[in-house]
Amino acid sequence: MEVAVIGAGYVGLVTAAGLARLGHTVRLAESDELRLAMLTKGESPIYEPGLQELLSEVIQSGALSLFSSNLDAVRGAAVVVIAVPTPQSASGAADTTIVEQVVSDIAPHLDLGAVIALKSTTPTDSFTRLQETLDHHSKGGHLVINPEFLREGAAVADFLKPDRIVLGVASDGAVERMTSLYADLGAPLVVTDPVSAGIIKYAANAFLATRISFANAIANVCEAVGANVRDVLLGMGFDRRIGFHFLDPGPGFGGSCLPKDTQALVALADEGGYDFALLRGVIDVNQQQMARVLSKVRRALNGSVAGRTVGVWGLAFKAGTDDVRESPAVWVAKELANEGAVVLAYDPRARVVDDGITQVGSALDAVRDADALVILTEWDEFQTVSLGELRTTMRGRVVVDARNLLDPEAVRRHGFTYLGVGR
Numbered sequence: 001m002e003v004a005v006i007g008a009g010y011v012g013l014v015t016a017a018g019l020a021r022l023g024h025t026v027r028l029a030e031s032d033e034l035r036l037a038m039l040t041k042g043e044s045p046i047y048e049p050g051l052q053e054l055l056s057e058v059i060q061s062g063a064l065s066l067f068s069s070n071l072d073a074v075r076g077a078a079v080v081v082i083a084v085p086t087p088q089s090a091s092g093a094a095d096t097t098i099v100e101q102v103v104s105d106i107a108p109h110l111d112l113g114a115v116i117a118l119k120s121t122t123p124t125d126s127f128t129r130l131q132e133t134l135d136h137h138s139k140g141g142h143l144v145i146n147p148e149f150l151r152e153g154a155a156v157a158d159f160l161k162p163d164r165i166v167l168g169v170a171s172d173g174a175v176e177r178m179t180s181l182y183a184d185l186g187a188p189l190v191v192t193d194p195v196s197a198g199i200i201k202y203a204a205n206a207f208l209a210t211r212i213s214f215a216n217a218i219a220n221v222c223e224a225v226g227a228n229v230r231d232v233l234l235g236m237g238f239d240r241r242i243g244f245h246f247l248d249p250g251p252g253f254g255g256s257c258l259p260k261d262t263q264a265l266v267a268l269a270d271e272g273g274y275d276f277a278l279l280r281g282v283i284d285v286n287q288q289q290m291a292r293v294l295s296k297v298r299r300a301l302n303g304s305v306a307g308r309t310v311g312v313w314g315l316a317f318k319a320g321t322d323d324v325r326e327s328p329a330v331w332v333a334k335e336l337a338n339e340g341a342v343v344l345a346y347d348p349r350a351r352v353v354d355d356g357i358t359q360v361g362s363a364l365d366a367v368r369d370a371d372a373l374v375i376l377t378e379w380d381e382f383q384t385v386s387l388g389e390l391r392t393t394m395r396g397r398v399v400v401d402a403r404n405l406l407d408p409e410a411v412r413r414h415g416f417t418y419l420g421v422g423r
């Protein structure tokens with residue numbers, strides 16, 4: 001099938017490469033010149049396990065081609081996948097300006113009966129406006145809400161082996177074509193109306209965020225009463241009704257989806273006249289959790305970080321990605337710098353541009369003559385650092401492990417004060 005993908009960001013790039021792997025002829029359009037130049041050389045502009053290899057394969061085979069023009073990419077396409085940004089607006093809802101502009105631009109250039117599959121997360125009231133644009137400017141184009149459920153750090157595997165595929169359609173005209181697009185994946189297909197499809201995406205991410213905030217809240221209770229959160233969550237997770245996923249306490253949730261989608265769902269509920277107090281609480285707990293990590297560092301350094309050197313391990317919002325969007329790790333590092341600390345940070349993949357954060361080339365470089373170490377991202381590499389070398393490299397003896405990554409007893413045996421989360 002001839003497919004166009006608009007936007008070579010995280011979702012668009014994985015989707016384009018995945019569809020090419022499935023045997024479709026994919027034309028990927030990207031307006032960012034630097035990103036397009038990297039792709040033209042066969043280089044992935046983002047870090048995602050397995051993506052570089054997949055891109056090299058499908059570009060070399062000719063299954064995936066690159067365009068700077070959306071109009072050139074969509075000509076002759078049976079399906080056009082839109083994966084452009086929908087940033088959070090001042091109200092918390094998603095801003096669909098870019099999506100609406102793309103649909104308006106490409107509509108006159110679509111083939112008869114072409115399907116636009118919208119992966120960009122959009123408010124529920126946007127479907128009607130976008131379909132009206134198609135009706136007015138295209139030759140009978142169809143709009144489908146086709147949300148993505150890709151986990152950063154496992155996106156390639158998630159695309160090729162999805163839990164489900166959701167299609168929000170207003171008519172049956174697009175279902176057959178979209179079913180054919182994903183046929184080789186063999187995944188369960190959920191066909192519903194466009195509003196329900198959008199809510200599925202919001203609800204799934206809101207529920208995952210709720211589990212994370214719940215785990216963090218339980219960790220705080222465990223700290224208050226002297227319990228071990230790992231044992232508590234282990235005991236919970238063996239319950240088949242609960243399971244273990246997204247029950248790892250830490251510095252809070254981040255990334256491109258959970259913070260934005262939880263805020264958007266609260267805003268959507270407000271517009272409908274419902275106060276989603278539960279989800280507001282989830283968001284509040286998340287903000288409090290980041291602040292708690294910061295306060296632990298302060299307390300461990302006798303109440304102030306001003307003039308102290310703090311080593312930070314991790315800047316990405318989680319391991320397996322270089323994404324620092326809404327990263328709790330970056331928030332904590334910036335706040336430490338704002339309070340007068342000298343912040344030395346190391347992350348195997350992520351980079352930030354911030355005058356207050358000095359990024360270094362290794363985990364040990366980050367703790368050289370440091371008064372404290374703060375672990376903020378759960379990279380496996382950090383577990384392999386010799387505690388003996390850590391002791392001789394650091395000046396101070398404080399380890400704040402916001403990911404519960406290290407063995408507390410082993411750390412204490414080497415003379416450190418260890419502060420974890422919920423234990």
